[in-house]
Amino acid sequence: MSAMKHSLLTLDARTKKRNAAEKRFKACGLSAIVVAMLALVVLLVSVFGSGASAFRQTYIAIEVPFPEAKLDQSGVRDPDVMSQVTTLGYEPLLVDGLLAAIDAAGIATEMSDKDIGALISKEAPATVRNFVLANPDVIGSSATFDLLASGRIDGFFKGRVTMESAALDGNTSPEALQLAQDLRDAGIIQTRFNWNFLIAPDASDQRPEAAGLGVAILGSLYMMIVVLVLALPIGVAASIYLEEFAPKTWWTDVIEVNISNLAAVPSIVYGILGLAIFINFMEFNQSSPLVGGLVLTLMTLPTIIISTRASLKSVPPSIRDAALGVGASKMQSVLHHALPLAAPGILTGTIIGLAQALGETAPLLLIGMVAFVREYPAAYTPDAGLFGEASTALPVQVFNWTQRADPGFVERASGAIITLLVFLLIMNTIAIVLRRKFERRW
């Protein structure tokens, strides 16, 4: 066999076999990627399909009258006195405004005033009331408002509610939808981009149209700040010590193994830890972003430590020798040479850790961040302390909304997921850009 001469122009059996194996391997890899991409596409399509509409909202533009007799019988225009009129007192005014608008547009309808009023969101009277209390002088005149349409009407224009479903729905009717359609044709009802979804706080179960992510975004932001400020320096300092200074003993091995294990601990365990330590023992406020941030810091630390150590390890030892050789101290060789070279890796690890923390839900549920938060938390008060007031977080808000009965919240939850994904995308982009920037230096 060995004596036989082989032409290079024909493939021998071994080569053929090897080539076939190579082809199969490539095909496996390719199909793995295709499967992964498909899963991603399906996920994105379904999320965007049901969530994109959360960023659009239906508004009714009407002129609301402010009769003195109803709103300020005392006539002194004192907001304290005027606040005795509750939102219930404002509701009829909105209905009046809407009826006037219907009349002016020449639309005929046989619906009762009460049913017509149901076109307007239950949130709207509060909006108007706040406006009047802030501007008492408008009493006696009127003002034009873009008021939120109710969830069903909003859903109708987004295709979620149809004539058929309305016929079976106690909260709306085909006539109401027809009226809404006519109002839209008359330009009184409009659907447009919804900034409120990103700024407004949460709303109650009956008002999906008013619910927004403002508090959740702020809460998540607070927590990310806490995590960044605590986890990055602690993590980097710990890794530098472990990697560069600690003697390699039995103890450092134990610590190393434990840190790797910590990274694999289910996040809910950190929640239990946070509950026990920060809330029960240290008595921080429940549901506060500070506690949330502390718990997420514990969770993120191992990730940062592992990635920092890995990137410190990958700095060539010859660089350290060079620094020590010219008489740099250990610390100088680390700070001047090893750390800058490891920086891209550290940054990437940190941002990945932050992104993980941003999407974490389970531990936050345990420390009570699932609370329904109707108001923006006060940033600093002596009672609540810094970051101390009840807040919520993006993923928890998603969880929260998916628990609610009104179908309007499905759209909101998907919209929140989109927002979360956008934030993650931004963070990962920052990670890549920073890494490029630092790496390109040499």
Next chain:
Amino acid sequence: MSTEDTIKISAKNVQVHYDDTHAIKDVNVEIADKAVTAFIGPSGCGKSTFLRCINRMNDTIDICRVTGEILIDGEDIYDKRVDPVQLRAKVGMVFQKPNPFPKSIYDNVAYGPRIHGLANSKSELDDIVENALRRSAIWDEVKDRLQAPGTGLSGGQQQRLCIARAVATEPQVLLMDEPCSSLDPIATVQVEELIDDLRKSYCVVIVTHSMHQAARVSQKTAFFHLGNLVEFGDTDKIFTNPEDPRTESYISGRIG
């Protein structure tokens, strides 16, 4: 060489262990100031190990244990009171593989003077850098691109840059571990000329695998074999008339 040479480094009963490996066995040697001393010997005989003892770079290796005494100017550098960082400012080192910092050429050379506070002003630092680069025979090649990265130079240029970096801190002793192993013949000649020049101001110790190089640049030669210092003496004598049969067979190429 004459006996009135001042002794810069003297090693007494130096033993080095890496865990169980006995890498240096009871070495006694006296190294003269203002001269080039060459360490030769087959691979793995402990030349680098012994060299690294002189600036205590072995401290960075956890498993390495050094016993015995090494005196520089009569002071034991392994004394508890000696700070190795201070020692290394006095005993510079050039490594076998060129290892410039991933910084600009200027910063590479300026790093040592900066951390030791050798320059009081920018212009003083500029002078130190220029001087070091000139002495390392690389100034003309890099003077127009001092801000370019040091890692972008050729291997030979990088090695000379590393020599400039070591020279810039004004050490008294310069240790060189096979400084020409990655250089072409022309760069080698340049570095050898440089070493000969450095001898005027420093005590230079060089590890080399090239007999010719040892013969060309050094005044004293030490031959190591299996961790033992087999023979130490004037270079001329070692190469022409070695006392130990092992030295003779190594030089003539029979062991190695």
